[in-house]
Every structure is written in C-alpha cells, then in structure tokens.
Amino acid sequence: MKKVLVINDSRFESAILKDLLTKLGYDVKTANEYSALQEVNNYLPNIVISNLIMKETSGDLLIKKIKDVHKDMVCFLSSCSNLHIEDYKYNKVDDIIKTPVNVEELNKLLKKFSPKDSNTIFTFCPYCGGKFGEGTYSFCPYCGEKVSRIEARV
Numbered sequence: 001m002k003k004v005l006v007i008n009d010s011r012f013e014s015a016i017l018k019d020l021l022t023k024l025g026y027d028v029k030t031a032n033e034y035s036a037l038q039e040v041n042n043y044l045p046n047i048v049i050s051n052l053i054m055k056e057t058s059g060d061l062l063i064k065k066i067k068d069v070h071k072d073m074v075c076f077l078s079s080c081s082n083l084h085i086e087d088y089k090y091n092k093v094d095d096i097i098k099t100p101v102n103v104e105e106l107n108k109l110l111k112k113f114s115p116k117d118s119n120t121i122f123t124f125c126p127y128c129g130g131k132f133g134e135g136t137y138s139f140c141p142y143c144g145e146k147v148s149r150i151e152a153r154v
Helices: 011-023 036-043 059-069 103-112
Strands: 003-007 027-031 047-051 074-079 095-098 120-122 135-139 146-152
Touching (some): 095 103
Parallel strands (some): 047 074, 074 095
Antiparallel strands (some): 135 146
C-alpha cells in the first residue's frame, strides 16, 4: 500500500485531504511543519503533500529539505492559490495540487507519478545479487538498499 504524508498547519485541511486519500486506498499520516522532517524519516512515505503557506516556513522549503535526503520521494505542493510548477522546480517540487481538490483530480495526479509496474518480480537483489525468499520487499535483507516495492518468487 502506498504511504502518503500530509504536511499542513491546518488540522481541518489535513483531515479533508487525509479522507480523500484514504478513499483512494492510501495509508495516510499527517504532520505539522514542526514534526514534518521527523515524520518523513520515521514513516518513509512514497508521497509527501505539503501546504505552501504555514506559520514559520513554506512547503516548498520543506520539500527541498526532504528531497535533499530522499531524492526519489514524490513531493507535491498544495495551495488554494494558482501556482505554476515552473516557479517551484528549483526546490524540487514534483507538482502542484490546487485546493480544494476533488477525489477524481487527486487520483489523476497521483497516478501520473505512480510507477508503471509497482510489483516487479525479482528473485535476486538488483544491487548486491542476494537471493530473495518468497514475499514482498521494500529493502534488500542483505545489503539494505531500497528496492521500492518488489514481489519476489522462488
């Protein structure tokens, strides 16, 4: 199951987005600007959705900090304003979510950034060559490299 972290200083906006994402089948956690980086490191979401304007920081700056460490994490900036992605590419923002968003628009955007084949079949780690047992892996049990979400068959 894909994991999403919603970062917003408004509990109401977080709850609405969490409800929409849950309806789409995502596992969702919420965080405010103060606990965001710690939550990213603990929860390791596939997707981060950060509100642009918060009390002491902005979502694009948080996304830059997240992407400096987790380069492959998909990060969206959310705002009720009309934003242009070109203005935020320098902070490594993947795309913009204009709020309020309906479930169809949100699903369409999220699918655009989903891997085409989320359950790739492997028998060996593509990094170290260690042989997988049957099951689903996010990290290689031998070398610890992140292998996304793969299904292994023996």
